[in-house]
């Protein structure tokens with residue numbers, strides 16, 4: 245085992261991890277461990293739309309109200325309030341370090357409203373891709389006390405006597421095993437879209453940090469809430485962002501009807517994602533899908549609107565859609581409709597933390613999509629994920645630094661690390677009967693079929709049975725490659741274990757929650773039920789058995805639940 249020490253270890257180099265690192269590296273020595281190079285984190289594929297609310301003199305009330313209504317009242321309102329208060333300072337910080345935002349001719353930053361909202365609080369980075377954020381933050385970190393461990397895969401979080409003391413990881417390139425000692429650890433490993441067969445997420449989005457923290461004793465929260473984005477390309481899952489509908493794109497069924505008029509008369513195509521996705525799936529299920537399978541996104545009349553615009557904002561987005569559709573679906577968007585379906589996009593649940601990113605385990609923090617601070621509730625509004633990464637990444641960074649400065653290094657639990665190393669050696673040499681890829685596909689298809697947009701008792705029970713079967717098959721997998729250097733077969737197996745454990749939580753939570761709230765739609769309980777279900781689901785690891793489920797109240801401050809109409 246190779247041994248390394250840092251005051252703070254951050255797992256993940258997406259937006260949340262890098263933002264946390266900026267805070268930590270002001271005062272302490274930081275190590276960032278990431279399974280890919282930072283610029284390959286999923287954040288880079290985001291279009292870079294960020295809610296920044298409010299500007300001085302503006303009232304944050306409406307932004308908060310719409311975020312909470314969008315989240316179907318499951319959001320913890322104290323956390324949403326923080327997001328509404330700290331956005332502007334964050335914008336100034338980003339500008340100071342060199343991020344450029346789209347501006348109007350008079351120099352003001354352009355702000356628009358994404359789906360489900362009327363407040364114009366969403367800004368967009370000038371390149372039109374959040375890669376700009378990742379690159380800028382990474383550049384800043386290169387001049388600070390930060391060491392990057394790129395292409396390192398973490399395998400466990402080490403906790404002794406209730407305090408987090410470090411992590412173990414393998415260097416994917418060499419296969420060497422590492423023990424990292426730290427005073428505090430921040431998890432920022434992103435979401436787990438790859439639980440599903442159809443997703444807009446990168447292949448690396450396998451929820452590793454969330455699953456590993458869970459097995460180490462950190463509780464998870466609201467795992468049944470998974471967002472399906474209305475418009476991913478039929479066939480590939482590549483995202484066509486909400487802006488396509490914000491600029492006027494219409495959704496058409498096989499009869500050429502703009503069906504959203506029926507489901508959301510006021511907002512139509514730009515209703516929140518849960519509303520639009522469920523409406524699209526309903527059209528497909530009731531036989532009005534084009535070729536029985538997809539919905540048409542119509543941008544055919546749009547180009548002339550942007551031709552003469554002096555500001556590149558919308559034109560740039562339009563050109564990006566044209567590019568994506570041509571490259572990945574061979575579609576000319578001026579002549580043809582784009583074939584789209586709803587696909588998995590975002591995980592609202594995650595590691596339970598408070599508004600400072602603290603988990604119930606001392607010295608262990610989490611931020612970004614892997615965490616559940618509960619700002620997104622039962623359905624995330626567009627452009628609020630990057631905001632969450634920035635604001636709560638910073639907060640987790642502050643607290644983890646304070647903690648690290650207060651204590652001395654504790655003893656490193658070498659015995660735990662050594663037993664983890666032995667487990668990995670055994671796994672690398674595993675020669676069972678089951679193929680990792682086959683199990684992964686079975687899992688993804690089971691989840692898509694039974695735990696997707698519409699759920700019911702029968703489907704969820706089928707899924708749970710299958711997951712328990714796959715869990716036991718996993719014990720007899722065949723890795724098929726016992727070499728050390730770039731052993732991707734081993735990495736896929738480690739990811740599969742994480743996907744299985746998180747899937748079990750999603751299904752268990754969905755089976756238990758007997759209502760329709762936001763993205764969680766139980767066909768057998770199609771109404772929201774505030775009397776019984778205005779509460780968070782909490783999941784605790786229970787070894788080989790199913791997770792233990794309990795509940796917690798939602799924090800409601802100023803916005804009592806109301807009927808949700810769009």
Ligand SMILES: Cc1cc2nc3c(=O)[nH]c(=O)nc-3n(C[C@H](O)[C@H](O)[C@H](O)COP(=O)(O)OP(=O)(O)OC[C@H]3O[C@@H](n4cnc5c(N)ncnc54)[C@H](O)[C@@H]3O)c2cc1C
Pocket residue numbers: 255256257258259260261277278279280281282284285286287288289290291292293294295396397398399432433434435444445446448449451452453483589590611612613614626627628629630631633
């Ligand atoms: C196509 C797409 C477009 C989007 N557009 C927007 C948008 O415009 N606006 C918005 O607000 N949101 C958007 N989102 C959502 C948003 O981008 C994500 O929620 C957010 O970027 C997640 O950032 P993160 O830092 O939490 O994780 P990620 O960016 O996913 O980074 C995770 C990091 O963890 C590391 N990691 C993971 N597992 C391990 C392991 N085992 N060992 C070591 N390291 C590990 C990875 O290497 C990576 O560096 C979009 C999402 C997608 C998929």
